[in-house]
Amino acid sequence: MAIKTHCGFVAIVGRANVGKSTLFNALLDKQLSIATHKPQTTRHNIRGILSLDACQLILVDTPGIQLGNKRLINKVLISNALSSLQEVDVVLMVAEMGRWSNEDDYLLKQIKQVNRPVVLVINKIDRMKDKSALFPILEDVKSRYEFEDIIPISALHDKNMNTLTKVLCSQVPESVFLFPEDVTWDRDDAFVISEIVRGAAITQLHKELPYAIYTEVENLNFEEDLVSVGVVLWVEKDSQKGIVIGKKGSKLKSIGEQARNRLERVFGKKVMLKTWVKVKQNWQDQQDIVSQFKE
Numbered sequence: 001m002a003i004k005t006h007c008g009f010v011a012i013v014g015r016a017n018v019g020k021s022t023l024f025n026a027l028l029d030k031q032l033s034i035a036t037h038k039p040q041t042t043r044h045n046i047r048g049i050l051s052l053d054a055c056q057l058i059l060v061d062t063p064g065i066q067l068g069n070k071r072l073i074n075k076v077l078i079s080n081a082l083s084s085l086q087e088v089d090v091v092l093m094v095a096e097m098g099r100w101s102n103e104d105d106y107l108l109k110q111i112k113q114v115n116r117p118v119v120l121v122i123n124k125i126d127r128m129k130d131k132s133a134l135f136p137i138l139e140d141v142k143s144r145y146e147f148e149d150i151i152p153i154s155a156l157h158d159k160n161m162n163t164l165t166k167v168l169c170s171q172v173p174e175s176v177f178l179f180p181e182d183v184t185w186d187r188d189d190a191f192v193i194s195e196i197v198r199g200a201a202i203t204q205l206h207k208e209l210p211y212a213i214y215t216e217v218e219n220l221n222f223e224e225d226l227v228s229v230g231v232v233l234w235v236e237k238d239s240q241k242g243i244v245i246g247k248k249g250s251k252l253k254s255i256g257e258q259a260r261n262r263l264e265r266v267f268g269k270k271v272m273l274k275t276w277v278k279v280k281q282n283w284q285d286q287q288d289i290v291s292q293f294k295e
């Protein structure tokens with residue numbers, strides 16, 4: 001008798017900074033989606049494919065829900081995250097240990113409307129010193145919705161990943177695999193490069209500046225053992241341009257170095273990376289630009 005296989009789409013949703021991208025990467029065992037300590041790092045819905053013996057999960061990492069930000073880009077990010085709910089078989093809601101907020105309430109209200117099985121994970125349990133503190137937290141979240149399952153995890157420390165994978169596989173429908181087993185994600189190289197450079201900029205810049213940046217790849221060229229590529233870091237104001245470049249170009253240089261190291265690991269080749277900083281006034285409110293983030 002043939003083995004029954006399961007396959008389906010799982011949206012990873014949650015408020016900003018709860019650890020969705022870290023979880024996505026941990027489940028896939030790869031650093032595909034940039035994860036940083038700043039909220040609203042993720043802008044696109046990013047799909048990664050996890051193929052196991054009898055189960056294939058197509059995981060969708062989504063932008064974090066953040067309320068109270070009136071800029072157009074924030075509307076697009078929220079709409080990206082919520083639209084993913086309509087397109088998946090299972091919703092994986094990520095909450096943070098001991099910190100349920102009105103943004104979690106808002107998201108749960110949206111999730112309730114789509115009528116899909118919902119698995120809840122409580123992330124960052126490594127921060128908990130006293131394990132008994134978990135019980136009241138579990139009781140509290142249990143009363144909020146009939147989740148299919150509630151699993152405490154630490155995405156950063158790979159805790160309970162196998163349990164979570166098993167639960168997700170039990171929730172997706174019986175189906176043949178939708179992707180070849182050797183495919184891990186559906187983005188092209190230019191996207192990977194632009195995200196790695198943006199990730200390096202976010203980690204090296206302070207305050208609000210990371211949100212003012214988007215990256216664009218120019219002249220990507222693959223040779224036998226060399227990748228050469230140019231990346232423009234767009235900012236909103238001249239003053240921001242100076243900060244990103246830094247004293248005598250020092251900041252841009254260290255952003256470039258961090259990104260190049262990561263790119264060389266990803267591609268397994270030498271990388272020649274050129275970077276520029278340019279200004280596009282108020283791009284976060286410009287329809288033609290932020291609509292690029294709609295996948």
Ligand SMILES: Nc1nc2c(ncn2[C@@H]2O[C@H](COP(=O)(O)OP(=O)(O)OP(=O)(O)O)[C@@H](O)[C@H]2O)c(=O)[nH]1
Pocket residue numbers: 014015016017018019020021022023034035036037038039040041042043062063064065123124125126127153154155156157
């Ligand atoms: N202590 C601890 N920190 C974690 C854990 N998971 C994620 N983090 C940290 O939380 C921060 C946010 O992680 P991300 O994965 O970027 O969060 P996100 O939900 O994707 O954020 P947005 O894309 O901005 O919505 C990073 O500094 C992570 O290292 C965890 O299990 N434990």
Ligand SMILES: [Mg+2]
Pocket residue numbers: 020021022034035041042062063064
């Ligand atoms: Mg993210």
